[in-house]
Every structure is written in C-alpha cells, then in structure tokens.
Amino acid sequence: MTSTTMPALLEQAAATHGQHPAIVDGPTIITYAGLRDAVVAAARGYRALGVEPGDRVAIWAPNRVEYVIALLGAQQIGASVVPLNTRYRGHEARVVLERSRAVVLVVANGFLGTDYVALLREAAPADELPHLREIVDLDSGWADFLAGGEQVPVAEVERLAAEVTPDTVADILFTSGTTGVPKGVMSSHAQTIGVAEVWAEGAGLSEADRYAIVNPFFHSFGYKAGAIASLTAGTTIHPVLTFDPEGLMRLIQDAGITVLPGAPTIFTTLINHPRRTEFDLSSLRFSIAGAATVPETLFEQMQDVLGFDEVAQAYGLTECVVATRSRANEDPRHIAETTGPGVPGIEVRVVDETGADRPVGEDGEVWLRGANVMLGYFEDPEATAAAIDPDGWLHTGDVGRLDEHGCLKITDRIKDMFIVGGFNVYPAEVENALAAHPAVMESAVVGVPDERMGSVGRAHVVLRPGTTATADELIGWARERLANFKVPREVVFATELPRNASGKVLKTDLRTAG
Template identity: 35%
Template structure:
C-alpha cells in the first residue's frame, strides 16, 4: 500500500493543526490545562528566549523532565528554532547524565530541582563544571538562585517577533534519543523531523484517530513511545492528551474514567497492574476505544484481557527508538489470534523482511533477524559512523537485532532479542516462547527468562516469576506447567519466585541487570 509522506517539520505540523481549532485543549497534566493556542504562543515565546540565549539551528537542548505540560512546550519551542531535542531519563544517575551531555554536545539544559528522589539540580550543577559544551541551565517549576527559570523565559519575550527557521524535514535532526546502553555505551539515535512527523501521522491513521480522541500518556515522554505516537500523534490529529507523571495503577484507572480517555497507550506492565487491581471492576472505562501496547514483549493472555475486560480494541505494535518507533501494527480487522500472537503487518510505507546471519532473506515461517526500511528509520547514531554502518546497510535496511518470523500473510511474530537467545547444549531456546507459556498460568503476574553460564551445557535457562497476590503456585508446579507444553530442552533449568524486577523507566525488565543479580545470588549453584 502506497503511503503519502508528509514533508512538514514538527513546528509546521503544530502550526497547521492549531489554526484549525485554537481553543481546543491539547494537554492536561494533573496540574493545569493548556489549549492549542496557548501551546503555540508559549512555545514561540520560549523559542525567542532560546535564540536570545544563543541557541540556533542544529544546537542540542537537553530536557530532563517528567510528563508535564512544560515538556511539550519545550518540545515545540526547540523545533521552532531548528535545534535538536535531547530527552533525558529522569532516573539517570550522574555518570549517565554527564556521558550523554558530553556525547550530544548539549549547550543548554532544562530540568526540575528534584523528581522521584533524584536531585536533578545537583546533577546538572555538577555536570556544567565538567562538560565543556554545556553553557546554560534552566530550572522548571522551581526557583534557584543564579539559575534562569523557565517561567521567566516565558515572560520575557511575549511581544517580540519571531522569524520561522527554514527546516529540511527529511535531513534535519529533530531529536537524539539515547538507547539504554545494555550492550555498551548508550548510542544516540538521530531522528529527523520527517521520521517523527510521518510516524506520528501514520500511527494515528492506523488507529483511526480524530480531534475527538483523548490520549492517555503514562509512558515517559522522554522515551520514543511518549515522544512520537503519544505526544506527536495527539498533535497530528488535533486531539488532546492526559499526562501522568508518576504511574500508579489505581490513579491511572481514576484518570481514565474522569477524563474519558479513548486512546490508551502503555507497556504490558501497566495493563497487567490495572487488570489485576482489586478495584478494577469498579471503574467505568467505557470511553476506551483503542491504543498501542508496545515497548516490551506482550503476553497473549494480556492482549485478550484488554480486549475482553477493558473493552479496548488494543493494537499490538512493534518498533525501536531507531524506527521512531512504530514499524508494525495489528489492525481492527485482524482476527483474535492474529492480534494475540503477532505484532501485525508493516505500516503502509514500511518494509520488513527476515534474514539469516549472512543477511540473506529466509523463507516464510523461518526464524531470523528482523530487518526494515521505512519513513521512520533513523538518520544514524550521533558521532558513531561505525555503529551506524553496522546497523544500516548501503540499501537503507536497518538491522534491528530482534528475532522474528513472518507468516504467509505478512504478519510478524517476535521471537526475542538476538542477543537474548539461549543456546543450551546446542539447542536454541527463545525466551519469549517460554515466557508466553508461563503467562498462561493463572497465578503468574510477570515473567522473564534469561540465560546463565553452565560448564557442561554452555548455557542454561532460568525463569524468574513474579506471582499475583494470594497465588498458590510454587516453583515445582510452574516447572510442571511448562513441561506439559514444550520439548524437554526448553523447560527452564531453574525457576525463581521474585518479589520484583529491575525495570527501565519505559516499563521493560532489565534482563542484563537481572542476570547480574542472579549471578550474585545463585552463582554458587552454577556448574
């Protein structure tokens, strides 16, 4: 299917939409509401202040904020001046902050004093002393002696004129998003204006979104899931969004009921916590229409429960920071089994294929690495030409590092990360396959399977399981549950009941951290 590609920049997209209905609310963050006209006016005012501070086209602007209206204003202001947005995870520690500031060459940083126990002012005040590129600090929702404030910048230039910046949407970078760095130093994926605008528009179109929709944005705005199919998809159709700065299942259910949310995005963990909340049945979620579940493997049973218990025609999607992110999605026309067991087809205008280790395309139904070309594929990794060349070939195909299968209808099934595959005594074990089986058990809340070293078999598999409250299952009964359903070599060699998992801010289980914890706690048991 041919897809018409937009050549709008982020700034032009907002301008086009706000003129249609300036009074329409664009965002509510639990503290205040803001209309499209206010977003345009405030972001233009802030853009003029940024220019006065020396920020010009191509300069990098760091933003370390939770899901607040101010983030959206800064997002748009940066796009107006043609600068490059560098979002920071609000959980970063000092070394991570300094690494990304230094690598991105950020000239200016927005932050708040403290959030969720992390003292951001202390981090950036220390960083500016050792990061040569960083020249200006701007505080948000706090007044700090000697530091410029966001609020002051909005007051300074309300009447000043602003000259639009000429932006080449296909080639000019809008944002540099840093990967988690689980396999080395974080890499900065450069996403162009065209990457994010087209992904936002096409994702919204797939969900049949209109200006009447209300998006629920509980995924972090500093993550690509929040940045593009949440914030920018909302803007693309002139809808409104409800932001949540600290996710709690009960508060999320209350907000969805109160704000009449229609489009609910989230990672599997969020849906799992909501569906299993003891008061879930008491909330009126009848306004829910659709949404995207993504950013981590999605258990089959959870997809079914979202559709049946929430009444939400959820769309399972797949993508990465490097693809802006949405690459594939299920559709409203898909049968239950397709929505439950695959991540759908490539979006209109995108291509997906499966290749072997020699980068040759495999036959339908065979496992291999997922490779793609699309409107959303990044420009490259910032200041890492070798890593870029490894990931994107001369024909524009991006190698995801994920393993999958394409069926005869073009639907993609994710098998797992290439680097997470466990080779036990010469047999390949794909963790996701066994995780899906454990999710079928009525007592299982969350599960992650990792490989551990073994001197005889090379690797063994270890299943880590978090149980629901009042669960009666134990290690042996769960092992027996799996054994009935798979070949014997796929049955976990170890199964450990966990109280919780190390998690990323976007809701993914940190499998590398989990492996490290297991090596410390049960290392003496390993051969």
C-alpha cells in the same frame, strides 16, 4: 497531508483546532492556539540563552505540560532535543550530556524526591561539561526562563522557524546498545512527524479522542507515538506523571479517556486490580500493548475486562519507532502471537546470515527499510554503517519470523537486550557497572521471566580470587550507578561462566540456569 516540520505542524494544528484542548494536565488546560503561543515563548527563552539552530537541548523531566512546551520550543528554532530518562543516575546523564554536547538542560528537579542537579554535579563538575551553559528548572526557574525570552522579538523566532526544513534533526534519542556505550539515534522533523502520523492513522486518532500518555515522554513511545501523534490529529493529551493504577482509573473515568497504550504490565495490573470494578472505564476505545512478551490471553482480557473496542500489538525500536502493527479487526489471540505486518512505508524482511530471505515460519534476523528509519547515529558513522547497509536496510539484531499473512513474530534478541516493564535493558551496560566493583572479575547479565514486569535482570558473577561480596552489596552498587529498571533483581555467584569454543559466554545457558 500533515506538515513536515514541527513549527509548521504546530501552526497547522493551531489554525485547525484553535480552542480545542491540546493538553489537559490536572487543572491546567492549554488549547491548540495556546500551545502554539506557549511554544513561541519557550523558543524566545532559548534564544535569550543563546541557543542556535543545530544546538542540542536536553530535557530531564517526567510527563507534564511543560515538557511538551520545552521540547517543541527547542524544535521551533531548529535545535535538536535530547531526552533523558528520569530514572537515570548522575553518571548516565553525564555520559549523554557529554556525547550530545547539549547547551541547555531543562530539568524537573526534585521529581520523586530526586535532586537531579546534585546527582549530575556529583558525577560531573561544571568544568567537565563545558558545553552546558544553563540548567533550567521547570519548577523554580521556568518563569524566569520565559521572562528572559521577552527581550527576543517574536519575528526572530518566526524567521528561525521558517528556516527549519523537513531534513533538520528534530531529536537525538540515546540508546545504550550492545556495547554499553550510548548511541544517539537521529531523526529528522519529517521522520518524527511521519512516525507519529502512521501511528495516529493506525489508531484512528481524532479530535474526539482523549489520550492518556503513561509512556514516558523521554521514550519514543510516549513522545512520538504519544504527544506528536496527538498533535497530528487534534487529539487532547493527558500526561500521566507516574503510573498509579487507581489514579489512572480515576482519570479514565473522570476525563473520559479513549486511548491508552502502554507496556503489558500496565494492563495486567489494571485487570487484576481489586478496585477495578469501582471505576467506569467504558470510555476506553483503543490500545496498543507492546515492548515485551505478552500473555496469550492479555488482548482478550483487555477487551473483555477493561472494555477496549480495539487492541493491537506493534513492533519497533528507537531506530525505527513504528515498524509493524496488528491488522484491523484481528483476532486477539493472533494479536498476542504476532506484531502484525509492516506499517505503510516500511518494508520488512527476515533473513539468514548471508542476507537471503528466510522461508515463511522460519527464524532469521529482522531487517527494516523505509522513510522513517533513523538518519543514523549522532557523530558515529562507523556504528551507522554497521546498522544500515548500502541498500538502506536497518539490521535490527532482533530475531523473528513472518507468517503466511506477512505478520512478524519476534522470537529472540540477537543483542541479548531484555525488556523490564517496557524499558530496554542492555546487559553490557549493567556488566560494565558491575565490573567497576573491586571484587568483580566478570559478570554476565540476562533477562529472566517475571510475571509483573515481563522480564527482570539476573547477574551471574565471578569474583576475583581472595575477595568477597554479597548479592545485596552488588545490587546496591548497581543501584547507585544505574536506573532502577536496569538493576539486577538477583545475583548468582559462579566460579566460571559457560562459554563456547570461541570463548563467548553462552547466555542462552544462563537464562535457563538457576
């Protein structure tokens, strides 16, 4: 049985896997024993900045070795980690930092030419984030941060690590939700490790595996099903900074990568890449492609063209990261049609409006229950009560059906959320951004199919009388305020939006409209 707190997991991994590589990031190689030492050093750095158990530490950085160390270092002393999407603009980051009242922000300033600190300062002068005491830049300030921790006794970190319990909040992952207001999904140490363990067991992870993590560490897929899953199994983590197809194929060849999950767009890109045959991809063993609708032949091609031994699909959401997974040795065509049955420890129901179970093959709302369903939303008991009923069932807002094998197929999103290249986009958030434009009276954003990204956004916009605006102008307006994957690719102007008798916008009609 894996440990049920992050500090204990780290200690167990160091004792079990010792000099085995834990993380290989370019020329940097950190063993499991070395990772434990690096995490303790980071924990001492946080203590030197006054971070207390229960505080929140935000991380705004891409996949790199320091991210894992910064994350585990905060959890080592009982602080909760708040990951920020690297595509966030300043306003989005400010909202999450405000709501979480993070005391420290760890940032990779300058990543992809973005001055994150300047974006944040523009959106929120220092006095608007009174809780944020320190910003630590991984490139220019990390060494000073670690040096500052040298004044803190190791014994102090060990004491705090021993006080972390399985129920301590390990992380708060903010999801925009249907209202456009971010909600912080809380998970305990035991839950985060439990999710990782379920995923690792399903993937058959071991010391022999080398896991290229393309999914961002700020997302539960890259963090829990990636980094933490690897730590539970002694697997070597290869962080992938950005998705560059040729660079990724070279990494697979040179490092002998065995495990490579990701959004379907990653695999369709590799399958259709003109230089694919120049690389040796024969080490690839296992993949899960999820988070979007998939072409029916994708999983066959992943095996036949890319050479994976085993492929699977899974379903989850931030509130329950791994809910279902394809059965072992499943036919690839069936994998494309369903996300599999509930994983160990998770019950799955499909119900009608009254909460009664729907018959096999008929659509209803997907409900989930089990140990790894979130603790709740951070400081939002009303939203928590709306999401999790008194019997412990999480009402996902997703529509699906169960087949005769108990395998779940997701057929629609009650919440109108759509997925762009593996990232969730909540229309309300985009509509709120557009509403701030002086010419926009109202808008409705829907996802429309896209061959490469799975879906992209299309905004149907009604302008205020007497005003004008172009599609390019509104797209530019959104780009200044939203992460690029949330920005609509297309704007359609209308004199009015279609509505039902109660006045609700008929987004189903808009999805099929031009």
